[in-house]
Amino acid sequence: MHPHVEGENLGSSKIEKYNSLYKIVKSFVDGENDDIANMANVASIIHKAFSFWWTGFYRVIDGELVLGPFQGPVACTRIAFGRGVCGSAWKQAETLVVPDVDEFPGHIACSSASKSEIVVPIKKGGEVVGVLDIDSQYLGTFDEIDKEYLEKIVDLL
Ligand code: SME
Numbered sequence: 001m002h003p004h005v006e007g008e009n010l011g012s013s014k015i016e017k018y019n020s021l022y023k024i025v026k027s028f029v030d031g032e033n034d035d036i037a038n039m040a041n042v043a044s045i046i047h048k049a050f051s052f053w054w055t056g057f058y059r060v061i062d063g064e065l066v067l068g069p070f071q072g073p074v075a076c077t078r079i080a081f082g083r084g085v086c087g088s089a090w091k092q093a094e095t096l097v098v099p100d101v102d103e104f105p106g107h108i109a110c111s112s113a114s115k116s117e118i119v120v121p122i123k124k125g126g127e128v129v130g131v132l133d134i135d136s137q138y139l140g141t142f143d144e145i146d147k148e149y150l151e152k153i154v155d156l157l
Contacts, residue, residue, distance in 0.1 A: 010049055018149035021049055022156075029156045035059075038157055039130075040069035046134065046153070047071035053114055054135040058086055060128060065090060068130065075110045084108035089119035090128050095147050099140040111135070118142040120150045122157055 010020040028041045039057045047055035048071075056070020058079060065079040065086055082091045084106055089096045098117045101107045107117075114135040122130040132154050136142065 014145050015149075017049055018145070018153075021045060022149065022153055025153050025156055035157065036069060042132075042153065042157065043069050043071050046150075052134050052141075053137040054111065054133070057122075057130055057132055059130040060090065065131065072135070073111055076108055079108065085117050085119045086131050086133050089121050089131055093121055093123065093128050095120045095151060097142045097144075097147055099142070101135075113137045115139045116141045118146055118150065120147070120154050122154050 010017045024045055025042055028045070029038050032038055043055050043057060046052070052072070054070065054072030054075060056072065056075065057068035058065035059068045060066075063081065065081075067075055067077045079086045081087055085096055085098055085101070085104055086108070088106070096117075096119045098104045098107070098119075101109070101114055101117050104117075114137065116136045116139050118134050118141075120132040121128045122132065132150060134142070134146075134150070
């Protein structure tokens with residue numbers, strides 16, 4: 001039986017919440033090797049814990065990012081290499097923290113409600129195989145703590 005994932009009972013600080021989330025994600029992912037199933041649960045766990053605007057995955061398929069499991073409103077289906085925040089994080093193979101999406105050249109606005117964003121590449125054997133993308137309806141939501149913990153969570157996949 002997995003614990004319920006609700007923002008209120010995960011701890012009060014962001015670090016406490018992320019430490020709880022890490023354990024919860026680990027308990028789901030250990031022993032399950034289906035990537036889609038794991039991405040679906042990870043998207044739900046993170047999304048519910050922080051009440052983000054949009055939380056989801058894009059997978060690299062035939063040289064493009066293709067929409068994967070997510071929580072939130074409908075989103076762009078395909079993103080080219082180097083395009084937008086997601087395509088740039090893929091190209092640079094590193095996490096991008098964007099405090100104000102309007103200041104990011106080429107940002108792809110799937111929703112005008114999205115104000116800040118973090119994109120974390122998922123790497124397997126040195127290759128980027130997908131990205132975790134989180135959008136917030138507030139400016140400046142993401143910082144080094146989100147980067148550090150989301151990278152650790154993505155490493156579990
Ligand atoms: N804003 C992203 C596109 C994906 S959606 O936000 C879900 C980007 O610029 O890559």
